[in-house]
Amino acid sequence: MVFQGSSAAISHTGKVRSNNQDSGYAGSNLFVVADGMGGHAGGDVASSLAIARLALLDQPFSSTAEAELALRDSIADTATELIETVGRRPELAGMGTTVSALVMVDDYAVIAHIGDSRIYLYREGTLTQITTDHTFVQRLVDSGRITPEEARYHPRRSVLMRVLGDMDPDPEVDTFIMPTQPGDRWLLCSDGLSGVLDDAHTAKALSQGLAPGRTADLLLKHALDGGAPDNVTIVIVDVGGQHPVFLGTPTIVGSASNPIGVEVPAARPGRSSWLHPNRQAANEPTHFEPDAEFLEELIEEDRRRARRRRIGWIVGFVLVLAAIAASLAVAYNWTQTRYYIGADDDTVVVYRGVQQSIGPIPLSTPHEDTGIALADLPDFERATVERTISARSLSDAELIVDRLRDMAGAEN
Template sequence: MVFEGSSAAISHTGKVRSNNQDSGYAGANLFVVADGMGGHAGGDVASSLAVHRLENLDHGYPSTMDAQASLQAAATTAAGDMIRAVKDRPELAGLGTTLDAIIMVDDYAVIGHIGDSRIYLYRDETLTQITTDHTFVQRLVDAGRITPEEARYHPRRSVLMRVLSDMDADPELDMFVMPTLPGDRWLLCSDGLSGVVDETHMLKTLRLGMAPGRTADGLLRFALDGGAPDNVTIVIVDVGGQHPLVSGTPTIVGAAANPQGIVVPAARPARPSWLHPVRQAANEPTHFEPAADYLEELIEEDHRRAVRRRFGWIAGLIVVIALMAAALIGGYAWTQTRYFVGIDSKTDTVAIFQGIQQDLGPFSMSHVYQDTDIKVTDLPVFYQSTVQNTTSASSLGDAQGIVDRLRASIPTGKTP
């Protein structure tokens, strides 16, 4: 059964790189995006080999299981093609490519994925990322060590854990089947789009309801406006809907569209690059599949950075607490140089208090320093009121002088 829908594929070199290492394919039943890696020539070769190997899958299938088996077999064969290419041209060692492919079978999408290119589904005005990046930072996100937003700007966001390459004759693709509905729009793209244009702007373009070709142009324009530091490849697939299929001829874009077939230009020996910074030089590899021991070192380094950051926060918190404690201690010490005369509620007698008359929440900022034998009821009414309202003293000697005056005010016969 031939898929009923319409599609478009475009690929752009971007604003920084000198050549296009991406490849894309949009056919009758098959849709593919491949983002090559491996330096000046290797990336072109890898993505081209993958697309040209998979284009033989563009036909109907009796079942989704048959389509899955064919997709996995084609990916394995493509890996073998890369291994043979490196044997013929040793300077291409380390070449590889991401791969995202959809085969439409009746009302289902058979999906194969490896690397950090992505597949999105736009349905009911909602955009959902279907694939999970096979990257170092995605592992950190899955482990809860960083947030998705932090992953977007992490310096190692393009260190790949899995790719289709000359290093693995039996590549492990994520394979799954999803039901698809009339009106669904599938978006396949390299990280030249997803790494620059956020989902908010993707959704803004998709909601315009334009034909696949114009929608792809709109998404590309966002990537170019964002600097387009990498190649950008976009494939859009509509399931049924308002946009009829204009031509039944497959569209091949990017490196795989070379009219002379797969051409391997003379290339400088590629220098492996583990990082994929936003402004990386155009003739350097965009991806690298690191060895296990290197990845472990990255994980340990990330752990050490997290520990240092945690200790930094703890040290800062300790400093702040110490400063607050010093301020509190200093403030309390100052209050203990203050005195006032008032009533000791326990004995109902006049007392000298050390501290200040205010309280700090539940904490009293004063205490009885010296109780006297002067009963409040023995004082004249005026002095009783004065003592009840407390009388501040400038020093301990001043407080003792106030007590002496209160004692002298007691009428004859009541003096203790």
């Protein structure tokens, strides 16, 4: 059965890169995002080849199992084609692409995924990331060594553990089947969007109920406002819903929309900005498959970063404790410059400090027992002493004591 719903696809070079290595496809039953890698020409070719091969699957399938098998075979065929292309064009060696594809079969979504492009599902006000990034930092997150928030800014966040490239004729691809329902909104995107826009802002854009095309435009605007250091490709698929059913020709965006042969343009000089300091790095290849030795070095480097982070926390904690201790010492020393007049069991006493205490610790000590009996004082002065009388200094306290002594003598 032909999918009943609406869709849109959009792709943009971004604010830093000199060409668009992403490709996107929105058809009748098939929806794909492919993020190319491997230089200014290789990434274009890889993502374009992936879209061209997968586009053959844009047809109704009789079962989800048939669609899942077709996705696996088509992605494997793409890997073979990449290898053969590099054999004919050695200058393209090292090219590859991510692939995140979705085929609608009746009330199910059949998904295939490799790399760090993503598929999200927005359902009943909740945004869920459906695919798992095949990246080095995702392994660190999965093992509990860093948090998802730390992964967003990790210096190795773009190192891919799995990719559709020209080295592996049998790539490991995640495939699975999910039930879908009217009102679902699916988002397929390259990391040019997910690496800039967090889930909260993505969900807010998807929640506004705009048509897929306007929603894609809004998400792209957010990515550009955030600096867009990489190509941005967005495919939105609405299941049912209020917007017109998609019936036209497929929408192909990015490098796959202009398959005019392989050109190798010169890279523009990198430019950095104080507003977006990561732009310089964005002109460098951001995706590659590391070999085992490199991965070991990355793991060791991350361990060193974790140790430095722990040491930093410990040093910071010690410094905070030292600052608190110093503040308490300064405060305590100040209290010891204060005096007040009070009473013990039966006499007037000059105390050094203040009348307060910290828990069980008093902030005053007896300085001098004056020998003036409380019983010798008039009732009002006796009550005043028992409530304590503050003094600005020791000499002020001595003046108050002399006045009390005179009163005690007059009373007698």
